[in-house]
Amino acid sequence: MYSLLLAIIYIAFISLGLPDSLIGAGWPVMHTALGVPVAAAGWVTMLIAGGTIVSSMLSDRLTHRFGAGRVTAVSVLTTAIALLGFSLAPHFWVLCLWAIPYGMGAGAVDAALNNYVALHYAARHMSWLHSFWGVGAAVSPYIMSFALSSGQGWRGGYRIVGFLQVGLSAILLLTLPLWHERVRAKRPAAPGAGEPAAASAPLRLPQIWRIPGVPWVLAAFFAYSAVEQTAGIWATSYLVQARGVSVTTAASFASFFYLGITGGRFLSGFIADWLGDRLLIRGGIGIALGGILLILLPLPTVAALIGLIITGLGCAPVFPAIIHATPANFGANRSQAVIGVQMAAAYLGTTFMPPLFGWLAGQLSMQLFPLYLVVFAVILFAATERLTRAVDRAAQQG
Structure with a gap:
């Protein structure tokens, strides 16, 4: 159970990195197709960042209520739907609307996964998991390049990554029982470490x-x-x-x-x-x-x-x-x-x-x-x- 859940979390970290460099790779084509200046990318990224900030702040409340597994699965699905929305957006303002759930999903899953790994796995896994985020961020420009060169256009790049995220969310939903296992790897103790009881309510x-x-x-x-x-x-x-x-x-x-x-x-x-x-x-x-x-x-x-x-x-x-x-x-x-x-x-x-x-x-x-x-x-x-x-x-x- 420990190893299976860890493998799923590794895959989830790759998926976290996949969307992050898509807009940079596709924007030279996207801004022309949508009829907006190059600088308009800043509006999209700001909206995504705003969504991530809000959902990160809400992550404690969400995790208390639904658990890390459900928050991760639903957040990945939210991001997947937003990416598919990007692929269908006919106008720039529609792209901006989809940027909000995109950011909300990304921020919630980031906070939930990082906390779960910090609690249950050794320090080496945190380093390797963040390395796998870099793998996802490095792969997505190649996905966009493939979509552009194969005639699918920038929409095809978002569609491919969106469907990959849908597949991951399905895996996460099917494996929700694993998240309830209190697997815990040994890790070096540090000042302040301990096993205090879970907080009874989210902190303001x-x-x-x-x-x-x-x-x-x-x-x-x-x-x-x-x-x-x-x-x-x-x-x-x-x-x-x-x-x-x-x-x-x-x-x-x-x-x-x-x-x-x-x-x-x-x-x-x-x-x-x-x-x-x-x-x-x-x-x-x-x-x-x-x-x-x-x-x-x-x-x-x-x-x-x-x-x-x-x-x-x-x-x-x-x-x-x-x-x-x-x-x-x-x-x-x-x-x-x-x-x-x-x-x-x-x-x-x-x-x-x-x-x-x-x-x-x-x-x-x-x-x-x-x-x-x-x-x-x-x-x-x-x-x-x-x-x-x-x-x-x-x-x-x-």
Whole structure:
């Protein structure tokens, strides 16, 4: 039962990544077909992000009422229906309407799955599962490319991924009894760990905010997302405009940043249980800062290219390790509520920080790119250290 459910969760994480890069891969064709400017993609992504933030905040209430298995199955089905709606949308405004349930489904399943894995599986699985998310995100552009080259158009790309999601939701619905099994793998204990009774009712945001360490973990997720998404979106432009790298080479190394994250999460899974969440977080941030410094310093251009890959490798273990540490840091009875707001903070960073850098670069200079990354990487380090102190202090007092 343990292995079967774990396999299903791995598949679910791949499905989480599948839709995320579809719009980027298909938009050059989509905006022409829908008769809107290129910049209109921002409206779709903002609506998706808004839906994910709302559903992440509601995840504690939903999981309390329906359970992680049902929330995951219904959320995947909601996302599937929204993707099929994308494939049928005759106008841009219809696409925007479908973006809302798309985001709502994605946010709920993300929070529910992350909490379930943090509670029931070892740290290595959290790293590997997030690596599998990267597999899904990497595969979907190829699905869109296949649809475009085979004459199915961009609608065909969304249709293929939508039907894949329908199939996964069917599997999840059929295997709901497995989610009730209290399978639990051994994982390293951390300060604050324990087996408190489940919370009797969902926690409200003010209650979550007052939990020692929560403001710091939210700052950490916001800062991490600012680093990852800004690097992923603007690295190519920086290399071309500020370093004089050819567009082809710059695009390749920007993709290596994401390969560094995916590969780094796969590799960190082998040492996650041995090092523990705290060392993974500190080591990852340190490596990421080293990579950013290679981009920042006036060294030959090849150093900046290598630095981008190292930054991705450093980012790799941070996000999954912070999530996996949540039950130990805040208690298993409150982890779903905390992970929900953590996901919301991450989506806020993803949504607003890359556009802010784009505005600053337009007003000042693209040379700000590594400095911007350094600022948020330092905030990330400071926030995680303050989180550790707050959790340790609460454990000593309680």
